[in-house]
Structure formats: C-alpha cells, structure tokens
Amino acid sequence: MNQDTMNRGFSAIMKELGLKETPKRRAVLEVLAEQHGFLSPEEVWRAARVRFKTIGLPTVYRNLEELAAGGVISTIIHPSRQLYYYFCTTGSGHHHHFICTSCRRVEDIPECTVAAMEQDIITRTGGRITSHIVQFNGLCRHCLTDPNKRITT
Amino acid sequence: MNQDTMNRGFSAIMKELGLKETPKRRAVLEVLAEQHGFLSPEEVWRAARVRFKTIGLPTVYRNLEELAAGGVISTIIHPSRQLYYYFCTTGSGHHHHFICTSCRRVEDIPECTVAAMEQDIITRTGGRITSHIVQFNGLCRHCLTDPNKRITT
C-alpha cells in the first residue's frame, strides 16, 4: 500500500466514522498499515514517536479502540491476553484470521463457514448470537521452515 | 452432578494430572462445577471462602490455571479480557461453546466443523495450526425472553 493510497483512503475512513482527521490518528493508522503483522498499543506508540516527538500512550490506546470499534482495524485474540491490533487490507467482508504466534504474520480466512453452526445453535438453544470468534493460531510457513528464526513471544 | 459423583470424579481427575488432592484444589473445582455459568477467579475465591476461612486469591488463580492447562476446565474468551473459567460437564471430546454475555450460561456446540477450514489454511498458507478459537457470544433464550432480567455485565 503506497503513501498516496494510504492518505486518501484514511481520510475517507475517518470521515465515515465521524472522527476528526488528526495527525496522531493518522499516524496510528499508518503505523499499523505499514506492518505485516499485529502490534500492541505500546509498539504502535513507539513507532509513532519516531514521527512525533510527543504522542501520548493514552492517545494511542484511545485511537486504536475507536478505530477497532469502527471496524477499521481488527483486534487479535492472544494467549497472553494483551491487546493486539491488526490493519487488514482485505476491504470489507466478514472473515477471520490465521495468526502466527511466532512472527505475528496474519493470513486471511476468506470464507466464514460458521453460518450453519450458528443456525443450529439458534434453533437448538433458542438464543440469539450477537458475535462469534473464529481464529486459528499456529506457525506460518516462514516460521515452520526456519525453526531457529522463530520468535517465541 | 451430585456430591458423591463429584468427589469420586475429582480425585481421579487430579490423580491423572499428577496434582495433589488438596482441600483447596477440590473446593475450586467444586465451586465451578456447582455453577451453571462461567466465573472469574475472584468469584471462585469468594465462593470458596464460604467453606474455608482462609484461602488465598493466588491459590485460586494457580489452581484454575493448572486445571485449565490440564483440560479439566475451559477458559472463556470475554470482551472485557478478564479471565473466566467454566467447568464443562460434557466429558471428553473437542467442542466449543455458546456463552450468554448477560447471564453467563454456557451451551455446548457438539460438532466442531472447522476441520475443513483448517485443511484449507494449511494447504494454502503452508503453515501449521496449533490451536483454534471458536466461540459464539449472545443472549440465551432466558435472557432473550425476559429483557428486564438481563444482567448487563
């Protein structure tokens, strides 16, 4: 994703969400978009500080939360239970992820085939499903190939 | 689950995991087994203190973690990112859950139909899947029927 596409797209995104287009907010989004994997709020903050002498960690937390609430970025469920975010370049469309627990790469799982399971649950339990979590964890082919390059976080 | 079944089963469980059968550990398991829904470590602790004047919160955390590692209890993924545990009476067999975010009831999802998705990911990405998360969140039929009885946690 080149810088121009990024900037144009980001302006539209923030407008749609009714969020002001501030340099800090754009930086948060840019930092995430430049990564191939998911990042923690503190990692986003460290990367953003390279561009801004001053940017507060609470600012990063707030923006990440807002952007995730708006569906612009995805939250990653992690065994450590820390917060992690990922900017998914696959446009709209509901889908899930395969994350490498070693290097943090993320792969799309295009089809969400849980519809049948949901219908089954609804009819069987009589409840209403408001959301679901489907995520596959493992090692990507890079980390599988080079065991000595694995990042055991 | 009656008390006798509980005690006999629990002894075997701890033996299998190579854990000493202590009163505190059994209490943690009993508290969870008596609930129809999932509990936080502090809630387990409060319930366990009814039986023991002294039981430390770290003890509860440690036991819950060990029992979960042994597969005896399940961890629940929660939007609040707090820890929650659930004692699943469905014996062995891999399956997933539908949890009510209001009253914390848990329903089994007997079939795990993600095998096809996994195979697809493996062949397409060349990675290895070590685990997956599949969970459905929503409102159970009780909470759906009585909106005014909903527990908005």
Added chain:
DNA sequence: TGCCAAAGAGAAACGATTTCTTTTTATACC
C-alpha cells in the same frame, strides 16, 4: 477569523494478575 466540541498531553490511578517468602501439607516410602 472565531467558536467549540473533539482530541491530545502528561501525570496519576487502577486493578486484575503475578511474584515472592515463609509455612503448611499431601504423599511416597520405610
């Protein structure tokens, strides 16, 4: 240009979870 709600800085608080040290206890073995 001026207004004002939204956004950010910086410091501080928070609180769930973990760590540490000392004491107790379950279990294996005699």
Added chain:
DNA sequence: GGTATAAAAAGAAATCGTTTCTCTTTGGCA
C-alpha cells in the same frame, strides 16, 4: 504409624498493561 520431601498455600507486595483525570490544544465549520 513415622518421616522425608516436594508440592501447595498463605499473605503481603509488586507488577504493569490499561484507564482515568485535568488542563491545554486543535480540527472542522460558519
């Protein structure tokens, strides 16, 4: 039954990721 020993627990304290607070700054709009 008595004893050794490693596991387990108590209680206090620390940790640290995350959130809150107060004041200041700024983007969007007329």
